[in-house]
Amino acid sequence: MSTTAKNILAVMRTGPYGNQTAKEALDAVLTAAAFELPLSLLFMDDGVFQLLPQQDTQGIGAKDLSATLPVLPMYDVERFYVEQSSLESRGINSAELILPVEVLDSEQVKVLFAESASILSF
Amino acid sequence: MILHTVNKSPHTSNCLQSCLRTLSDQDALLLIEDGVYAADNHYANQTEALGEEITLYVLKADVDARGLQNRLSSRFQVIDDAAFVDLCVQYPKTQSWY
Numbered sequence: 001m002s003t004t005a006k007n008i009l010a011v012m013r014t015g016p017y018g019n020q021t022a023k024e025a026l027d028a029v030l031t032a033a034a035f036e037l038p039l040s041l042l043f044m045d046d047g048v049f050q051l052l053p054q055q056d057t058q059g060i061g062a063k064d065l066s067a068t069l070p071v072l073p074m075y076d077v078e079r080f081y082v083e084q085s086s087l088e089s090r091g092i093n094s095a096e097l098i099l100p101v102e103v104l105d106s107e108q109v110k111v112l113f114a115e116s117a118s119i120l121s122f
Numbered sequence: 123m124i125l126h127t128v129n130k131s132p133h134t135s136n137c138l139q140s141c142l143r144t145l146s147d148q149d150a151l152l153l154i155e156d157g158v159y160a161a162d163n164h165y166a167n168q169t170e171a172l173g174e175e176i177t178l179y180v181l182k183a184d185v186d187a188r189g190l191q192n193r194l195s196s197r198f199q200v201i202d203d204a205a206f207v208d209l210c211v212q213y214p215k216t217q218s219w220y
Contacts (some may be wrong), residue, residue: 005128011217013140013219027203044140044145045140075129083143085143106143106144109143110144110145110146111146113144113215113217114123114124114126118213118215118216119124119215119216119217121216121217121218121219
């Protein structure tokens with residue numbers, strides 16, 4: 001888990017479409033990435049739902065966030081973490097997610113918080 | 123050295139539970155808005171299990187508004203808005219749980 005000194009940690013905790021938070025978080029991350037700021041993303045609680053495959057938003061007329069998330073590595077955003085207990089309590093296997101993620105237990109999450117220079121809470 | 127804030131009631135949201143999972147020694151937890159319901163004595167077993175190195179605060183205006191003045195766990199320090207600002211300066215990072 002390599003994090004540079006002035007790394008920004010975006011904590012993503014909401015499902016993709018129940019409200020605008022996930023979309024706003026992605027916009028913020030893309031903007032920061034466009035300015036080449038060092039970013040890490042931590043998905044926890046319902047945030048892990050943002051990484052499920054087969055999202056088809058046509059029926060609810062919403063922008064498909066799962067089409068944008070996999071683009072992030074092209075913006076040099078490559079550090080994606082998910083919290084283990086959030087996955088387990090939702091019966092999700094990290095291998096099925098749309099991004100390559102590192103699964104962190106609660107101790108590792110604490111280290112990630114401590115190591116990050118600043119935190120964006122979504 | 124992170125200031126965590128929680129603004130949702132522990133009875134209707136998992137914000138506090140998620141926060142408690144990530145609290146480290148030397149961090150601080152400040153309950154605001156509906157989050158103050160977690161400072162109630164009745165709910166204190168969740169927060170009183172935290173180590174002494176984690177300081178617990180609750181915002182006075184929200185406590186008073188909700189009539190919790192005489193129901194608070196002694197583990198929480200009641201602070202006013204000015205002290206809230208001081209905390210934000212004292213702690214280099216803040217993680218908001220909402």
